[in-house]
Amino acid sequence: MSDGADGVDDEGSDAPTNSGQRFDRLPATDDEREVPGRATREEVVGWWEERFGIPPETFDGFTFWEKGKGKIWAFHGDTVDPIRIEGLGMSFLRTRQEHWKPTTNAVQRFGKKANRNVVELSGETAKRFAAGEDQEVEWDGDWGYLVVAHELVGEREPMGVGLYLYGELRSTVPKGRQESLPVLD
Amino acid sequence: MNPLERYAPLVDDEEAFFAACERPLPSVVRVNTIKTTPARAREALDEEGVGYEPAGWHDEILKLDGRSPGTTWPYFHGWLHGQEEVSALPALAVDPEPGEFVWDACAAPGSKTTQLAALMDDTGLLVGNDNNLGRLSALRHNAERLGVTNLAVTNQDARNFSLKPFGSGQFGGYGYDGDDGDSDDDSDDAPDDAAREAFDRALVDAPCSCEGTVRKNPDVLDQWTMDHVHSVAGIQKGILRRAIQATKPGGTVVYSTCTFAPEENEAILSHALEEEACRMVEFDSPLEAVPGVTEWEGEEYHPDVTKAHRVYPHHNDTGGFFCAKLEVEA
Secondary structure, three states, rough: OOOHOOOOOOOOOOOOOOOOOEEEEEOOOOOOOOOOOOOOOHHHHHHHHHOOOHHHHHHHOOOEEEEOOOEEEOOOOOOOEOOOOOOEEEEEOOOOOOOOOOOOHHHHHHHHHHHOEEEEOOOOHHHHHOOOOEEEOOOOOOOOOEEEEEOOOEEEEEEEEEEEEEEOOOOHHHHHHHHOOOOOO | OHHHOOOOOOHHOHHHHHHHHHOOOOOEEEEEOOOHHHHHHHHHHHOOOOEEEEEEOOOHHHHHEOHHHHHHHHOOOEEEEEEOOHHHHHHHHOOOOOEEEEEOOOOOOOOHHHHHHHHHHOOOOEEEEEEOOOHHHHHHHHHHEEEEEEEEEEEEHHHHOOHHHHHHHHOOOOEEEEEEOOOOOOOOOOOOOOOOOOEEEEEEEEOOHHHHOOOOOOHHHHHOHHHHHHHHHHHHHHHHHHHHOOOOEEEEEEEEEEEOHHHHHHHHHHHHHOOOOEEEEEEOOOOOOOOOOOOOEEOOOOHHHHHEEEHHHHOOOOOOOEEEEEEEOO
16 A cells, blocks of 8 residues: 655655655645645645536645655645655545546545536446446546546435546446446436 | 353343354444435435334444345445444444544544544544554545545554654654654744644554454354453553553543453453543443443452443344443543
């Protein structure tokens, strides 16, 4: 579970760097950024709003942290910075790659407020998504990472993250979360 | 010999006790209130045609008939967590408030930890510690599946748990930079606003000989030895003492095990009451329980251990359990 290999060792360098050994708080804005390539709080909150329409105030009371290269964690509260522990809040978002990718757990937790780039599945297609299968789906919106939802007990409930490319919706539900579930009417 | 026989003198109805220990346990789930409500979780089970029976004593606990909870939609969404009925007791005894600083000393795989997070409304800072790195990944997996975001996961020996990562100065120096460099522009001498010195509450759900889980895992009896009881008792003493030391005066420490052995229960409490500034406090058990015992095989324990609860399998048709609540004194 260590992301240690991604981290640049602190020793022998004066420049602030990213580390796989500890959680560093994200800078609030570009002006406060010291570690090259590190996402800012403003960018992270802005990304969820721009991509999925999730209101920024959803994340009031949360602090954001990077441990390992581009792995962003959301913690509901505050603590000292930096902090050398194994986990802090929820693994939330992957940055430092061309397209940022939210985690399944983050989308399940926060995706209910999404109103953009949400694809709703039902019946057999929802079942296949939860089982980790890729499938052809009608979608005339943006390509890339989507919130994939279905209706459960009368409300839209996010299942996870889909990657939509070339007419195909790929399920990114992690192996450990994939499940063979009954088809709901 | 069946090790359970040693507890015959402690139980009211030997025959019922032994008979209950041989019956398998039903599949029980706890509703995760971070993601849903008990009413919606029940509706989701109804929608899928999964039969269940509310536990009766607690709104969030449901006994499923048949089916394993993992293959249901509400489970997939993190609305449900498989957790034995009786193991819901200690987090209720801890009774944390939203916003508090709470320690779960032996947290993996996380049923009680995630229950604590839900009781805290997923706010404050909950520290889930375990000394076993492999088990920590199960803790993280469960916590994230349930949408917990107030949890800090640590990998320390609970017997000498350090609060230094949380900014405590008790082992010298505020903050915790880990490296020796002074290149950071943060002032390392000033206490951080977010630093924390002591827990409001702690749960020690101690590693134990686990006889109380025999209905789930009959193998525990084959592996049971008196040597194991004695060796684990030493660890239990160390963890409970550290939990009391790391909790602020007036704070709560709950000690629980899933064993019937007084050597691992009342004896551990007696030791803590003698060595640390703390006292036993009464609390209500929502399940039928009997008081802790003050004598066992020639040993005498502190008279206040009667405030602890012993839960036997035949009383509520659950697993076996022990749970005690302490208050830390100045």
